[in-house]
Amino acid sequence: MTTTNGTAPVTAPATTTVTVPEHPLLHIGGARVPARSGRSMPVEDPSTATTIGVVARGDGTDVDLAVAAARDAARHARSVTPAERGRALRALAAELDAAREELARLETLDTGKPLSLARSEIAGCVAYLDYYAGAADKVHGETIPVGPGSLAYTVRGPVGVTAHIVPWNAPLSMLCRSVAPALATGNTAVVKPAEQTPLTALRFAELVEAAGYPPGTCNVVTGLGREAGHALAAHPGIGSLTFTGSVVTGRAVLRAAAEHITPVVTELGGKSPQIVFADADLDDVAAQVVTGFTANSGQYCDAGSRLLVDRAVQGELVDWIVARTAALSIGPGIDDPDLGPLVSAEHHARVAGYVEIGRREGARVADGPRGALPDRGHFLAPTTFVDVTPDMRIAREEIFGPVLTVLGFDDEDEAVALADATDYGLGVGIHTRDIDRALRVAGRVDAGYVMINEYFGGGTAVPFGGTKLSGTGRERGLVALESYVALKTVVARVGARPAGGGDR
């Protein structure tokens, strides 16, 4: 691929040109403006480990301006009818759809992810916008029967300015997942993308205005988490905050938001198991397990990074997995391999450190030797660990890279106990031909999202989120709309007061 050091436009192969910002600018109130401090930060292509551009390093001052712009736009948003909100979101979906190849290539450049994967994530962004466009005029209150002489009803209104702190692993997808329901319910947004991957968020803000939204509807403050991110979480002008990221940062965000009692949705990490019973179709399961722990180089919160398998078929399944893993191609995202690089040198060191920890803990790598990886970029070969015990760190902690830990079980009780033996509760995969068993285990495990015989199954319409350290609240589906509305109750006396008074 053609990349340049510095700030010039970057031309991707084929027909679509993607442009990396030439000047470090934020997107506030419909305008591209520099950070007030004048500071900037580099953007790297993780496939080549080269700097490809520069963005503004916004901080608290810029966040203040962005929230003020969003507050002004929120006043206008309140006057828009629900049906018009739906039409506006549909227009935005069309803008994204028209720009989907450009956005996919920009995402690949910024994250290193394989181009096909980026394309499917951008298609998912369009799907979020379409789905919540359809929901915009179906968010309403209820009337509650409290007896003669009284009227009680609820109204679901916008919260005003919503804040979105986004991670680097699926940048535009995570942004659209929360911004779409926020706009559908009549709010405006301030987005803080991850410092590693700010590019598609800036382009998204332009597309929002191209779709006809007023300036200030979607503002983007690029910058560091401890500066711009913290300032946004601590801001008094925010009606709701959606944070997607790590547990450590999630705690910091909750503490900052506590000052103003800002409601927070937290979508945090995972250590999701795939439970395989002996009657499962092992060839099919092997394919799903490999996708589950290597897709996006293992950098998905719901990566199926723990294989829990009936000991009767453990050896056979591991052989299938190792063979499939060995056949995966690894390379720069733009060449569309099976696996791209990890997002940064820092993250590469972290994941490689876990592989070393696994060896030191006494686990054994089941994979054979593999050819050389590309010499530039943050590449790491997938690793499958066997001889793992439940107390090992590699069995309990989120690694967020292409690393699988395999644990055997003898019966269903042991499988459920192992599934629950981490501090996380995000995804669980269950593989069996016995539907009674599948549904029973689905009911027993402590997790927010269970997938039977189809890992990564589901989609826009089904609620997603975790239990335990995996977070609070739910995204996707109609239930996510609740995070962006303020429920108001109105009670009125109508007509003469009935004898004996009310229930109180």
Ligand code: NAD
């Ligand atoms: P991270 O926590 O390092 O960063 C996430 C965001 O928080 C970034 O925008 C960052 O700049 C910002 N941030 C950092 N410090 C901050 C602070 N003190 N105050 C406010 N904001 C701050 O996470 P990451 O490394 O970008 O993403 C990987 C993590 O995200 C993994 O743990 C993964 O499981 C999780 N994740 C969860 C989901 C989900 O839906 N549950 C989805 C994607 C990723």
